[in-house]
Amino acid sequence: MRYLFALGLFLALITVALLVLVTFSSRSQLYQKAFVYQADLSKFGLSISTFAPISIAPTIISIIISLWWDQIDLTFRLLQPYIAMSRSPTPVSSSSGITYRSKTWIGAVIKAARHRHWILCFVAIGTTLSQVLTVSMSALFERKPHNVLSRVNLNRTLETRQMPVITTIDQTGWPFEWDDVYAATKLDKTVRWDITEPLYQNSSYNWLYNTPTKFSVNAPQMTWTQGAWSFAPVDLSSIIVPDSRSTTEKEVRKAAVVPFMNVTLRTSAIRARLDCEPIDEVADKSTWLQAMSVQLLNETLINTTMEYITLPEGLSDGYILIEKMFANTSSVTTIRRGGDEKMTKCCINGTGQSPQRAAIGYWTPVQTEGWNRTDPYPSQGKLQWPPSIVTKWIVGKPQSFKDQGNITVGPLFFEEQPVLQAARCKPIIETAEAKILIDRTTSTVHSHELLGPITGLDSAWYENHVRHDLSDPEKQYNMNYTGKLNTTTSLGILFLDGLLSASVSKEPVGDVYYAYENTGTDQFVYREEDGGLNMDLMSYTMYTLANNDPEALLNYTTLVNNANRTFQSFFQDFVNTKLAHYNDDGTGFQRIGANMKDLGQAVDYNGASLVNPLYPSLNTDRTIEAVISSRRQVLYMNPVATYLAVAIITWLIATTAVVAALQRRYTSTMLRNVELIADVLVLIAGSENFLDLVQERGPALKKDGNVKTQLGWFKGRDGEVRWGVEVVGGRNPVEWVDAPMKRFT
Structure with missing residues (x-):
């Protein structure tokens, strides 16, 4: 009984274990090392390189069950004929004449x-x-790569920037004559330069080069970005990458799976875009193109160079570009940069006798009310931020001319009218809350979902290079102050100012001695003086997106779409690049709860107080719940093999229970074991009728269904009462008696 109880308990535990494991397996939760560990056997030079202990555990268990059950089976096969005879007279063919052992x-x-x-x-x-159980259990487990989900809380430290970027500048040594009527304007311009100048440092690795390079070489997207959106980074270092030693390199290659860990989390998102509209004046060529005769061209060149310029023979009357385009309209701007009306002299393609197609492209701001040529972005005045941008693309066959020193002089000259396409675009910066799926290791965003409405970030345009009073109460800022000074510039203004001024950041500004475009520097511009290309980095990016086809950008839709993609990408580079001069957290984001309480009062150039804008708290959550999806090796249970094994074990449990319940009654008539041949000889030693019948009929007796035998107490011919096998009835039948009062042993 104890033997059967132990077997039943063991089978029940195995069943429970299988059902529990298959439940976890269906959820892909069997990824702990105990389930997926593989020992490396390659160093032993065996035919197999790895060994998984868990893979043979079910086989061992099934073998134990099979051997255990074989013992029960062997016992019942041996006892069954005797049990049948002990219960009632039984035909020889169903009792003493049969065996199950073979x-x-x-x-x-x-x-x-x-x-x-x-x-x-x-x-x-x-x-x-x-036996079937052994086969099914051996096919129970297999290892597969799977995405495992878990949850963790992360600390969120950054939010979308609404406060301006704080910059410390040094006014020491600024050379001004304070009786100059333009002293205030010059001071404003110098403040602006000190604030924006760091944007152009480290030119070889500058953020302005990222976008053109990215589209030129089809580089992957920046970290923490997708599409037009940039996302506030969250520290993922607390998320531990699972131990990958349980997955061998050979297995990874075989499964064609690269281990990874993705994180789904909520964070702030920011983007910039352009809202563009056509410029009607593009069709009116008189607003951007001036007719010029050969005679007038010659006079212009002589007046400019003070020497005679030999023009090519056969040169026809033509056209030059009007540097201040679309005058007296809502789209008034210049060809090259804000406020710069110097004549464009680059670049030609081909020779004077055979000019080829060339292209010019620049982004410039619209010169609205409040414009000042010497300071295109004043900190004071009527200029409203953000100003509209004109993105323009000119394609034609220009010619240029050289003086006696072989220096290019004069404006570009077109014998045939060039073609222009342009759009007036309003910069917009927007923000939203987003849920992103990001790679834990590379910080590449795989997907994103906006969780709420997209709202304009008005605070991006609040503060334009604003000075702040000194924190020392014994000192007060004015235009005569020299020393360090705190300034604030809103995110959008800093970006747009830096972007539009980049192409001329190294050129003399407003210098009367330069009547033409200065081609002495090529920083943040793209020029091919013999290839006919002259453009800023934004236009070059658009040109790259158009597969280097100048004609493609003459299509308004293509021009606007490429301009928008370009603007978005430059903004992403700006907000995601950590410019140490401004903020280690990036210019697009700020610390949660940041404020300017310790900053002095906003003042103008001479120390007069200005109104400080209000920046309400964003109430950004500091803790977020993240869902981790990691690519791991998971122990997978074959459903067919599992439920087949459970069904078989259930049968064995039921059979064990029946045998245990009936065992005492079923075997109670058996007074001794019959395991050995000696035990059998004892049972037939005094069975004279049975022995005579066996001697008389031989092996044929085994199939007799009429002769019956019984195992019990009988009185033999010698009158002795014994317990054994004897024929029931027949000649000289024995007397069957009750068991003696003293039990036989």
């Missing part, structure tokens, strides 16, 4: 069913199923 599993089942030995039949079925 039968196969299926044969034993069929034979037991035919003779209605049902307990043995069920036990034999269990024996057959235990």
Whole structure:
């Protein structure tokens, strides 16, 4: 009984374990090292390079069950004929004449069913199923790569910037004559330069080069960005990458899976875009193109160079570009940069006798009310931020001319009218909350979802290079102050100012001695003096997006789409590049809860107080819940093998329970074991009728269904009462008696 109870308990525990494991397996939660560990055997020079202990555990368990059940099966096969005879007289063919020991599993089942030995039949079925169990258990486990999900809380430190960028500048040594009527304007301009100048430092690795390079070489997207959106970075260092040692390199290659860990989290998002509209004056060529005769061209060149310029023979009357385009309209601007009306002299393609197609492209601001040529972005005045941008693209066949020193002089001259396409675009900066899926290791954003409405970031245009009073109460700022000074510039103004001024950041500004475009520097511009290309980095990016086809950008839709993509990408580079001069957190984001309480009062150039803008708290959550999706090796349970094994074990449990319940009654008539041949000889030693019948009929007796035998107490011919096997009835029948009062031992 204890033997069967132990077996039943063991089978029940195995069933529970299988059901629990298959539940976790269906959720892909069996990824702990105990389940997926593989020992490396490659150093032993064996035919197999790895060994997974978990893979043989089910096989070992099934073998134990099979061996255990075989013992029960063997016992019942041996006892079944004697048990049948001990219960009632039984034909020889179903009792003493049969044996189950030599039968196969299926044969034993069929034979037991035919003779209605049902307990043995069920036990034999269990024996057959235990062999199937071994096969199913060996196919139970397999390892597969799978995305495992878990949750963790992360600290969120950054939010979308609404406060201006704080910059410390040094006014020491600024050379001004204070009786100059333009002293205030010059001071404003110098403040602006000190604030924006760091944007152009480290020119070889400057953020302004990122976008043109990215589109030229089809580089991958920046970290923490996707599409037009940039996302406030969240510290992911607390998320530990799972130990990958359980996954060998060979297995990874075989599975064609690269381990990874993705994180889904909520964070702030920011983007910039252009809202563009056509410029009607593009069709009116008189607003941007001036007719010029050869005679007038010659006079212009002489007046400019003070020497005679030899023009090519056969030169026809033509046209030059009007540097101040679309005058007296809402789109008035210049060809090259804000406020610069110097004649454009670059670049030609081909020779004077055979000019080829060339292209000019620049982004410039619209010169609205409040414009000042010497300071295109004043900190005071009527200029409203953000100003509209005119993106323009000119394609034609220009010619240029050289003086006696072989220096190019004069404006570009077109014998045929060039073609212009342009758009007036309003810069817009927007923000939203977003949920992103990001790679834990590379910080590449795979997807994003906006969680709320997109709102304009008005605070991006509040403060234009604003000075702040000194923190020392004994000192006060005015235009005579020399020393360090705190200034504030809103995010959008700093970006737009830096972007539009980049192409002329190294040129003399407003210098009367330069009547023409200064081609002495090529920083933040793209020129091919013999290839006919002259453009700023934004236009060059658009040109790259158009597959270097100048004609493509003459299509308004293409021009606007490429301009928008370019603007978005430059803004992403700006907000995601950590410019140490401004803020280690990037110019697009600020610390949660940041404020300017310790900053002095906003003042103008001479120390008069200005109104400080109000920046309400954004109430950004400092803690967020993130969902981690990691690519791991997971122990997977084959559903067919699992439920087949559970069904077989359930059968074995039921059979064990039946056998345990009936065992005492079923075997109570058996007074001794019959495991050995000696035990059998004892049972037939005094069975004279049975021995005579065996001697008389031989092996044919085994199939006799009429002669019955019984195992019990009988009185032999010698009058002695014994317990054994004897023929019931027949000649000289024995007397069957009750068991003696003293139990036989």
